[in-house]
Amino acid sequence: MGDPGSEIMECVPPAGPEASESTPEENEDGIQFASILFPKMPKRQGDLLHFLNAKKVKTDTESSNRKKNYCVLSKSKESNFKYVEQPIIEEKPSCSSKEEMDNLVLPDCWNEKQALMFTEQYKWLEIKEGKLGCKDCSKVRHLGLKAEKHVHVSEEWIVYLVTPNGSNKTTRQASLRKKIREHDVSKAHGKIQDLLKESINDSVSNLVHKQNNKNIDATVKVFNTVYSLIKHNRPLSDIEGAIELQEKNGEVNCLNTRYSATRIAEHIAKEMKMTIFKNIIEENAKICIIIDEASTVSKKRTLMIYLQCTVQSTPAPIMLFVALKELASTTAECIFNTLLSTLNDCGFTNEYLKANLIAFCSDGANTVLGRKSGVATKLLENFPEIIIWNCLNHxxxxxxxxxxxxxxxxxxxxxxxxxxxxxxxxxxxxxxxxxxxxxxxxxxxxxxxxxxxxxxxxxxxxxxxxxxxxxxxxxxxxxxxxxxxxxxxxxxxxxxxxxxxxxxxxxxxxxxxxxxxxxxxxxxxxxxxxxxxxxxxxxxxxxxxxxxxxxxxxxxxxxxxxxxxxxxxxxxxxxxxxxxxxxxxxxxxxxxSDRKHDESIFNYFNLLEPSTWPYEEITSPWITAKKIVSTIAVNSAEAERGFNVMNIICTRVRNSLTVGHISDLMTISLLGKELADWDATPFVKSWSNCNQQHVAIKRLK
Structure with a gap:
């Protein structure tokens, strides 16, 4: 398709303020434009006056036929300004294009004739509110499996935000011509055209749905590979060798870098936590917080946070890993703020904690259980009804x-x-x-x-x-x-x-x-x-x-x-x-004995022991109360086991891992199901819905 720049300069004069009045130059432009619309007319006229006189003496029949032809032609041009939902649309004749063109807001450097010329030459071009856009790119929006490195659909052409640049009309017209030309010959636009051709026998929605299914199938294989590496405590750098083997076996063609594997691990851990903690919050379950502190291989002080709760689906309390957080310092104030911010990030608001936090368990460190300014004291100031429990093993x-x-x-x-x-x-x-x-x-x-x-x-x-x-x-x-x-x-x-x-x-x-x-x-x-x-x-x-x-x-x-x-x-x-x-x-x-409640606290708990119940008087509230008391953790052994998992993950070979990445890997290792029982499809769909890059796209190094 040729460059339309020269034709515009020869056939269409620039629009300006004087365009509102009828001038000889405008009449001459109209004659030239008419020659474009009616190619069968003689290209040259010996005398302009002779041509005008000949035009006046045309018969009514000829005039009527000409108007009819012009109406049909105008309809074919007007069809380019309609937004279409399907790539192939059967147009119905209409004579309203002139009226719609009059109401259309054009770029300030174009007139109506230029707009018709460009939309006729570039069928994909569409004008909205004085800005240009591509109706084909707007319809498809993404390339799916046809994407390549550095090839993406321009967002400006999708949402109709293409505007001219320059300080004068000539420069702005040249700017639009260049942008139109570059988009027309771009690789991404060409792939969009190929997708639309493939959609001739199927709707675009079905085509995109099929492509999404292909993306999901390919991405699920990658997620399973990453998940397997994490569950077996293997470095994520092994993803390159694992994917290379799968590609050789013809299984999958996808991203094969450690960076992409790290992003997948982050996403899985985030979605896993979101699902679990959302269910706990919806059930309004009572919770107990367990913390412990230690250092990683890189000597960074970290805080291990666990949560024990009782939900309706399980008869016994469940212990859940919450997060591993790096501590800026080991003061009680820093530990308390880190703990509270982590719980808030997981969806446990202060209002929820005031209503449902019933206990706090840790080891006997003075920083944690100090009577004057320890973490336990600060928790009691904010949540005065909770039970502070020192780990029985310690x-x-x-x-x-x-x-x-x-x-x-x-x-x-x-x-x-x-x-x-x-x-x-x-x-x-x-x-x-x-x-x-x-x-x-x-x-x-x-x-x-x-x-x-x-x-x-x-x-x-x-x-x-x-x-x-x-x-x-x-x-x-x-x-x-x-x-x-x-x-x-x-x-x-x-x-x-x-x-x-x-x-x-x-x-x-x-x-x-x-x-x-x-x-x-x-x-x-x-x-x-x-x-x-x-x-x-x-x-x-x-x-x-x-x-x-x-x-x-x-x-x-x-x-x-x-x-x-x-x-x-x-x-x-x-x-x-x-x-x-x-x-x-x-x-x-x-x-x-307990330093605050003394031995009397055990007497209250014994009331909920089944061996002391009169079975004929047992009611549901007593059973519920027993489950709530069972939520109180008696030791921080689970946090110690968490540190063992951390030491397995963060070896001296992998000491470059950040605390956040270690926390994500621990989340999957401790909360994730076995690979045979794990379904990656929901995680892949949420990955796609977050507008993240599809793993199935081939990324060249």
């Missing part, structure tokens, strides 16, 4: 630590394990010598020993203490040649008695700690478990434990016959009854 470990710290006598077991740690933790040579004589599992446990008798000693040191108990003869033979001091401790009967006592105590603590971490444990069940453990410890005061009762038999056995056991007055045994009494006292103090 209380359990602290009760043991407090009991040990009050014993003034020398703790032989602690000194022994600390010396092993200092000798073998950093020396590879010493580790190799120990490995030659000691079993592999014992060597690993001993080398990994950290702080002894600390807050986590009950969980971390039971296996090491048991390993020392099982390998006692082997350790004595090893230390007798290299560390005589350690060998003397192993041959001391008091050390063996202390070791047996601590193993018996640690086993009880380990069983209780594991039971408290169960998701089915509520306050009433936790109270029963704690009382049962206390009763077991009280029985130790009367009789011997499992390992203590084996000491006499072990000493007489062949396994221990080479060890010269004796009592060394220099190393006194632990005061057994005092230790047990301290442990029981601290467990009652830390586990069976």
């Amino acid at each position: 209380r359990l470990h602290l009760s043991l630590d407090d009991s040990i710290s009050e014993i003034k006598q020398v703790n032989h077991l602690k000194i022994f394990l600390n010396k092993i740690y200092s000798n073998y933790h950093q020396s590879n040579k010493s580790q190799n010598k120990l490995l030659e004589n000691v079993a592999k599992d014992l060597e690993i446990e001993i080398v990994k020993i950290g702080r002894i008798m600390g807050p986590r000693w009950a969980a971390c040191s039971l296996q090491a203490a048991t390993a020392v108990w099982c390998a006692h003869p082997v350790l004595y033979m090893h230390f007798s040649h290299s560390h005589s001091g350690l060998a003397k401790r192993l041959s001391n009967i008091n050390f063996l008695q202390d070791l047996a006592l601590m193993i018996d105590i640690l086993e009880e603590f380990s069983l209780l700690s594991t039971a408290l971490q169960s998701s089915s444990t509520n306050i009433q069940k936790a109270q029963k478990l704690i009382k049962r453990t206390i009763k077991s410890l009280e029985n130790f005061k009367i009789g011997s434990g499992k390992h203590e009762s084996q000491i006499e038999g072990l000493i007489k056995s062949d396994k221990f016959k080479d060890i010269p056991f004796k009592k060394n007055n220099k190393f006194n045994a632990l005061p057994r009854n005092m230790l047990l009494e301290n442990i029981i006292q601290h467990m009652n103090l830390r586990l069976l």
Whole structure:
């Protein structure tokens, strides 16, 4: 299609203020325009006056025929100004084009004749409110699978916003001619024309629907690939190799960059949270917030936020991961503001929290549970009706630590394990010598020993203490040649008695700690478990434990016959009854009372225990109240498990991940279904509805 610029300059004069009056020049222009409309007339006239006189003496029949032809021709031109919904439209004759053209607002540098000329030459051109647009591009709007890199439909042509540039009429006319020409030959417009040709046998809506289905099918495969990588804790950079394999197998042709995979992960996590939290808010469910703080591989301080709630669809409370947030500082004010803003972003407004937030659980850190300015205190100022609960597992470990710290006598077991740690933790040579004589599992446990008798000693040191108990003869033979001091401790009967006592105590603590971490444990069940453990410890005061009762038999056995056991007055045994009494006292103090509500809070909760109910008087409100109380979390073990997932995701190889990306990956890993049960279609449709780039578009590097 040729450039219309020269024809316009020759055939159509510029419009101006003088166009409203009839002038000889205008009449001459009208004659020239008439020659365009009637190509069968002679191109040249010998005399202008002769031509005008000949025009006047035309018969009425000829004039009538000419008017009829002009009317039909005008109709064909007018059809270009109508917006069409389908690419192929059957036009009906009409003679109203002249009236519509008179009412049409044209660009200020065009007149009616120029508008007719351009719309005749470019069938896709349409004018609205003095601006140009493309009715074909406006109809299709996007290219779908036909899109390529740097090829997109111009938004200006879609919404009729093309205007001329320049300060004078000539420049503005040239500007419009250039824009029309460039759009006509553009690659995107050509693809639009191809789509319209394909729609001859089908409507545009059906064609777009089919293309969308193709997009969805292709995008679902990519979403499944990304989802599988996340669920298996694989780096998103593996997407390139996975997609390359699929393309080789002819499965999918799509984006294959880590950037696109990251965007998909963000979208899946966002939609997943939106769906879950929206259902909770719609049910007006009661919630309990659990938080814990730690640092990532890159040493960034982060806040782990969990939520426990009870919904009608599940009989038991459910624990949900909310987010992992980076902390600007570890002050109570910063933690409180981060927690509140995160909940608000998830849809939990302050009004909802005031009505439905019933409890807050965390570890025993002073920053979180400080009485004067901790996070718990700030929460009570905003939500005065909530219950502040300290994690029972942390209380359990602290009760043991407090009991040990009050014993003034020398703790032989602690000194022994600390010396092993200092000798073998950093020396590879010493580790190799120990490995030659000691079993592999014992060597690993001993080398990994950290702080002894600390807050986590009950969980971390039971296996090491048991390993020392099982390998006692082997350790004595090893230390007798290299560390005589350690060998003397192993041959001391008091050390063996202390070791047996601590193993018996640690086993009880380990069983209780594991039971408290169960998701089915509520306050009433936790109270029963704690009382049962206390009763077991009280029985130790009367009789011997499992390992203590084996000491006499072990000493007489062949396994221990080479060890010269004796009592060394220099190393006194632990005061057994005092230790047990301290442990029981601290467990009652830390586990069976609350600093604000005291032990009376358990009495209120016991009213909701089914074993105390008169079944003939049970009503629905009591059952509902029991479910609400079950929502209160008794420990922050789930947050600890969340940190384990975080450490699996954020390895030293992937330490460039931001905290936000880690949070998205954790959301999918913790809240997402298994790949076989997960349906990517809703996520793909929401991805498309958000006007994001289709994954199925081939993106060249």
